[in-house]
Ligand SMILES: C[S@@+](CC[C@H](N)C(=O)[O-])C[C@H]1O[C@@H](n2cnc3c(N)ncnc32)[C@H](O)[C@@H]1O
């Protein structure tokens with residue numbers, strides 16, 4: 001069994017509720033969306049097939065408890081759930097960063113799904129599978145990447161729908177599109193509306209040059 005892999009690297013987790021922790025990233029090749037702001041276009045079609053065994057071996061060599069499966073879109077490859085389950089069985093905390101267009105229930109309940117609901121300025125908001133709101137577990141996270149005031153209002157509605165769901169404990173994270181919306185503007189909107197959301201800034205773009213690959 002093999003997956004098409006764009007890169008495997010060790011860095012500081014820059015996004016989500018796990019921001020700041022050392023993390024190994026497995027970036028899979030291929031994406032079904034084309035977000036206007038995408039900072040990872042090189043993953044659309046660059047990558048080689050690597051066996052599941054080899055991927056696990058490369059991850060293990062970093063000796064790091066936290067692993068994120070990202071892309072591209074990680075749920076496009078039918079072998080991804082097996083990779084996730086094997087890493088969980090080895091004792092890793094596994095994050096799966098997904099674009100929200102596909103059914104998230106295909107992956108093991110023990111992993112943490114970070115589900116990006118695409119806002120209008122991405123050009124891909126019609127792709128959101130809103131049923132994913134019903135599929136979230138309490139450790140999973142909702143994420144909205146915001147480039148405009150219209151995006152913010154859209155994201156606020158997603159947050160409202162999530163909060164309405166009985167039993168939801170999901171963290172909701174709002175992040176500005178890097179270089180497009182000033183973090184301060186988004187911070188002020190969140191505070192003015194008294195929202196219970198987490199402001200996320202991409203830490204790796206502060207630590208390293210913003211377009212560095214493999215960090
Ligand atoms: C490259 S995507 C890979 C995972 C999946 N395709 C997705 O979109 O969630 C990882 C995360 O980076 C975010 N992202 C991509 N480009 C960005 C940018 N220019 N500014 C802020 N976040 C960005 C995406 O919205 C997504 O949450």
Ligand SMILES: Nc1nc2[nH]cc(C(=O)O)c2c(=O)[nH]1
Pocket residue numbers: 011012013014015025040070071097204215
């Ligand atoms: N450091 C770092 N943290 C990240 N968190 C999510 C990322 C992604 O591209 O999915 C990412 C990334 O590319 N780098």
Ligand code: SF4
Pocket residue numbers: 031032033034035038039040041071072073099
């Ligand atoms: S879904 Fe993710 S990888 Fe695909 S285009 Fe959008 S941001 Fe890029």
Ligand SMILES: [Mg+2]
Pocket residue numbers: 039040
């Ligand atoms: Mg990234």
